[in-house]
Amino acid sequence: MINLILFGPPGSGKGTQAKNLVRRYNLLHISTGDLFRYEMGNDTPLGKKAKSYIEKGQLVPDEVTIGMLKNKVDANPDVKGYIFDGFPRTVAQAEALDKLLKGKKLTITKLLSLDVGDEELVVRLLERGKTSGRADDNDESIIRNRIKVYKSETTPVFDFYDEQGKSVMVKGVGLIPTIARRLYKHIDKK
Ligand code: AMP
Numbered sequence: 001m002i003n004l005i006l007f008g009p010p011g012s013g014k015g016t017q018a019k020n021l022v023r024r025y026n027l028l029h030i031s032t033g034d035l036f037r038y039e040m041g042n043d044t045p046l047g048k049k050a051k052s053y054i055e056k057g058q059l060v061p062d063e064v065t066i067g068m069l070k071n072k073v074d075a076n077p078d079v080k081g082y083i084f085d086g087f088p089r090t091v092a093q094a095e096a097l098d099k100l101l102k103g104k105k106l107t108i109t110k111l112l113s114l115d116v117g118d119e120e121l122v123v124r125l126l127e128r129g130k131t132s133g134r135a136d137d138n139d140e141s142i143i144r145n146r147i148k149v150y151k152s153e154t155t156p157v158f159d160f161y162d163e164q165g166k167s168v169m170v171k172g173v174g175l176i177p178t179i180a181r182r183l184y185k186h187i188d189k190k
Contacts, residue, residue, distance in 0.1 A: 002027060002081040002187065003106060005088070007158060008114035009150045010143070011121040011128070012172045013179065017114065018085045020180040025187070030072050031085040032065055037134075039068075055135055057145035059089055059153060066096045073100060081109075089154045094161070111161040112183055114172030118147055 002025055006014045015031065022029045036054060039047030046068065053060045069087055088094040101107055116124075122143055129137030136142050161167045170182045 002109045004083045004109060005111040006083055006085045007111050009121055010146045011125040012114035012116045014085045016176060017180060018083055021083055027081040027083045028076050028079040029083050032069060032087040035068055057136055057142040059149060062090055062092045066093055070100055088157050091156050091160050094157050108166055111167045113158055113169050115169050116172040121147060
């Protein structure tokens with residue numbers, strides 16, 4: 001089983017590359033951002049709670065996020081592997097994920113981090129905001145807050161898996177298929 005974490009700041013191309021990886025390795029794609037948007041779209045209690053954080057560019061509290069993620073993994077046991085996109089975003093989430101997988105005799109194979117500069121991220125997200133319908137992509141100050149939160153709360157997750165010898169940094173600029181090939185190279189090495 002291959003269990004990947006697709007890592008990187010907002011706008012680094014995680015969702016785009018996840019699609020390529022799903023096709024090539026036949027994995028289940030779990031994006032916590034997509035799960036929250038689904039809940040918000042259906043106006044569920046979870047969606048209502050998440051919305052207040054998402055619209056400010058803040059992280060949804062760990063206990064809410066971890067519970068939602070666990071439900072999704074538990075509901076899909078018969079898969080060839082998972083690709084986690086936008087999760088874990090804190091060290092507490094990473095610890096919870098490792099524990100969850102361990103209970104299923106599974107482990108993270110690799111964390112692949114897409115490296116893209118801040119100004120490029122802002123340009124990409126504002127561009128995406130024109131068509132994504134996402135309020136958090138439309139406002140530059142919210143975008144900059146998401147990048148700030150990534151640096152303070154999420155980058156320690158890279159170090160967490162680096163200590164396990166699993167983290168790799170991949171250049172996230174260039175053509176989409178070129179970036180995909182960079183990712184494949186690291187996965188196929190294993
Ligand atoms: P994304 O689609 O991954 O950019 O996520 C959109 C928003 O959902 C983020 O800015 C957070 O507010 C929230 N979110 C998504 N994943 C997580 C997570 N793992 N932990 C906390 N908040 C999250």
